[in-house]
Amino acid sequence: MERQFEKELQDLRENLLKMGTLVEEAIANAVKSLVERDSELARRTIECDCQIDQMEVKLEEKAVKLLALRQPMARDLRFIIKSVKIIASLERIGDHAVNICERALELNKEPPLKPYIDIPRMASAAQMMLKEALDAFINEDTDLAFKVCHNDQIIDDLDDQILRELLTFMMGDPHTITRAVRIIQISKYLERIGDLATNIAESVIYVIDARDIRHGGYIKENPK
Amino acid sequence: MERQFEKELQDLRENLLKMGTLVEEAIANAVKSLVERDSELARRTIECDCQIDQMEVKLEEKAVKLLALRQPMARDLRFIIKSVKIIASLERIGDHAVNICERALELNKEPPLKPYIDIPRMASAAQMMLKEALDAFINEDTDLAFKVCHNDQIIDDLDDQILRELLTFMMGDPHTITRAVRIIQISKYLERIGDLATNIAESVIYVIDARDIRHGGYIKENPK
Numbered sequence: 502m503e504r505q506f507e508k509e510l511q512d513l514r515e516n517l518l519k520m521g522t523l524v525e526e527a528i529a530n531a532v533k534s535l536v537e538r539d540s541e542l543a544r545r546t547i548e549c550d551c552q553i554d555q556m557e558v559k560l561e562e563k564a565v566k567l568l569a570l571r572q573p574m575a576r577d578l579r580f581i582i583k584s585v586k587i588i589a590s591l592e593r594i595g596d597h598a599v600n601i602c603e604r605a606l607e608l609n610k611e612p613p614l615k616p617y618i619d620i621p622r623m624a625s626a627a628q629m630m631l632k633e634a635l636d637a638f639i640n641e642d643t644d645l646a647f648k649v650c651h652n653d654q655i656i657d658d659l660d661d662q663i664l665r666e667l668l669t670f671m672m673g674d675p676h677t678i679t680r681a682v683r684i685i686q687i688s689k690y691l692e693r694i695g696d697l698a699t700n701i702a703e704s705v706i707y708v709i710d711a712r713d714i715r716h717g718g719y720i721k722e723n724p725k
Numbered sequence: 726m727e728r729q730f731e732k733e734l735q736d737l738r739e740n741l742l743k744m745g746t747l748v749e750e751a752i753a754n755a756v757k758s759l760v761e762r763d764s765e766l767a768r769r770t771i772e773c774d775c776q777i778d779q780m781e782v783k784l785e786e787k788a789v790k791l792l793a794l795r796q797p798m799a800r801d802l803r804f805i806i807k808s809v810k811i812i813a814s815l816e817r818i819g820d821h822a823v824n825i826c827e828r829a830l831e832l833n834k835e836p837p838l839k840p841y842i843d844i845p846r847m848a849s850a851a852q853m854m855l856k857e858a859l860d861a862f863i864n865e866d867t868d869l870a871f872k873v874c875h876n877d878q879i880i881d882d883l884d885d886q887i888l889r890e891l892l893t894f895m896m897g898d899p900h901t902i903t904r905a906v907r908i909i910q911i912s913k914y915l916e917r918i919g920d921l922a923t924n925i926a927e928s929v930i931y932v933i934d935a936r937d938i939r940h941g942g943y944i945k946e947n948p949k
Binding site: 564565568569572574575578579582585586589664668671672675678679682685686689 | 788789792793796798799802803806809810813888892895896899902903906909910913
């Protein structure tokens, strides 16, 4: 019975990682479809989102069943509750990848405004945050989780920088306005993805330490 | 024991509604601070967000305790799991109210671009959706929950309309660009609030019907 439960928990963990990989790919493809002006890839990425949606429903169901049948306590209970929230965050990140594809489809119809430099940089940072948040989760690595929380600032700074640069562009040439607004939106979606990855990292710390660091409740100094 | 559990569930329900009321007020005050150019109100609303943050931590703790101590089954289990997700959504709506206040503080420093008409309309619709989603939750009213899901379209349409109007403004007069971009951002925050209220309504339907309507899983025809 104990071993069976451990196996079911492991299964939930692995499925969460699988869902995470799908979501990471969705972000990468969304930004690739923008940078390489590949509208076909954007459309395929939008279609793939239903896989992520289905995984959300399936994994949440698994988690609820575990709670109902196994009635876990303490750390296992916290792990399952936080899984439910991580699943919801992953699904939302998938939606933002779709939003990026929608803007890419619009942008790809018009001449390029300028080479994308900061957007791919921001996307890489967001993807890395998500990957590390999930790694921290699977390896119960709080140091890595703290690192993710701190790295969110990099994305916020890039978002500010992109906004400032594009405002200058628009003021210099009103023909760029529609395109610039769409790029500002993409930057905001990536910033939201960074926030959601931060939420996942906070969950990891809660599961392992039973400490709630949200809203300034706990700050660890000098994270790696 | 049974009665004590029922009392604790009722307590969780009432606290969720209280948190909902705080969040509704935050949206109302954020938009009021924008429309009436009241920066003092914007600052107060930002400060009040820590109350919402504290409620999130407290209520989630309550829900986890209920799961650990009472080991509820079936409908009660689903209710508690969905409460955890609703609490997270309410906290995020509170954050968006703060985002609106931040943009209002910036906009209030500059001359008004034009009277705000669609933004307050959108805010009212978002607030109503949130109120109805929570009412549906407390009264176990699936018809009302379906209505909320369908009303999300009104907000999405207003968001599109605001974007189109402001693009025209910016192209007509580049001096309006910075302000217009901030208003577009506010419109997006309100659109996200509508999405989060829709998520809450979907949760209600799941708790009561044990049907998952997310991602087109179940569509009721002709909702009231």
